[in-house]
Amino acid sequence: MKIRRLSELGDLGLWAKGPNWESRRYFVRKDGTSFSLHDTHVAPNTQTNIHYANHIEACLIYSGSCTVTDKQTGEAHALGAGEAYLLDQHDRHSVTAGPDGCKLVCVFTPPCDGREVHNEKGIYPVITEKGVYYERADALQAEIDMLEALVKDKKEELLRIKGA
Numbered sequence: 001m002k003i004r005r006l007s008e009l010g011d012l013g014l015w016a017k018g019p020n021w022e023s024r025r026y027f028v029r030k031d032g033t034s035f036s037l038h039d040t041h042v043a044p045n046t047q048t049n050i051h052y053a054n055h056i057e058a059c060l061i062y063s064g065s066c067t068v069t070d071k072q073t074g075e076a077h078a079l080g081a082g083e084a085y086l087l088d089q090h091d092r093h094s095v096t097a098g099p100d101g102c103k104l105v106c107v108f109t110p111p112c113d114g115r116e117v118h119n120e121k122g123i124y125p126v127i128t129e130k131g132v133y134y135e136r137a138d139a140l141q142a143e144i145d146m147l148e149a150l151v152k153d154k155k156e157e158l159l160r161i162k163g164a
Contacts (some may be wrong), residue, residue: 002031014114020046020097029111029146032153036111040104042066042097051092054126054143055112060084060105065098110143 004026009015014025024039040059042048049071065080071092079085080098087093095102108124116124126142 002027012114016114016116018048020048023106025112025114027111028114030113031111032150033111034109034147034150036108036114038106038108038112040106042095042102042104044097044099044101047094047096049092049094051090051121052087052108052124053090053121054140055108055110055124056090057087058084058107059086061102062105063103064100066102066104067096067098069094069096110146 006024009024009026014028016023016025020043022041025036026039027033027035027037029036042064044064051071061079061081061083063081065078067076067078068085069076071094077085110126112124
């Protein structure tokens with residue numbers, strides 16, 4: 001079991017800030033999971049343009065409100081506490097926080113490293129021991145490399161358990 005406290009995140013390098021948001025990354029790739037778990041706070045009445053070309057993201061709003069807009073279709077969804085959205089098609093979108101801001105629990109796959117911030121296109125890179133990847137094909141290869149390493153670790157764990 002792993003426990004992570006808010007007070008530890010800064011010292012661990014798991015607190016990222018953008019111009020109108022901050023994200024507390026509770027669990028990330030180095031924790032050995034296939035996802036990362038973030039607590040993200042978006043400043044009131046601000047808009048962030050995002051395109052997770054390399055990640056799938058699910059968000060649960062627990063405080064405040066926002067409007068999530070699909071940049072391709074223009075379709076907008078006003079959401080509040082207790083409502084969630086899933087970006088499962090690498091959707092280009094914007095998040096516009098309401099007058100009280102917006103606080104969300106976000107889950108990313110592949111897991112984030114913890115240091116990511118959006119580039120000028122709104123993209124989080126995939127960060128691995130081998131480098132930082134923004135382009136989709138490179139990021140997919142990086143994800144394959146991460147999954148292969150995870151499979152190797154799980155096989156070693158299984159052998160230890162069977163040998164015990």
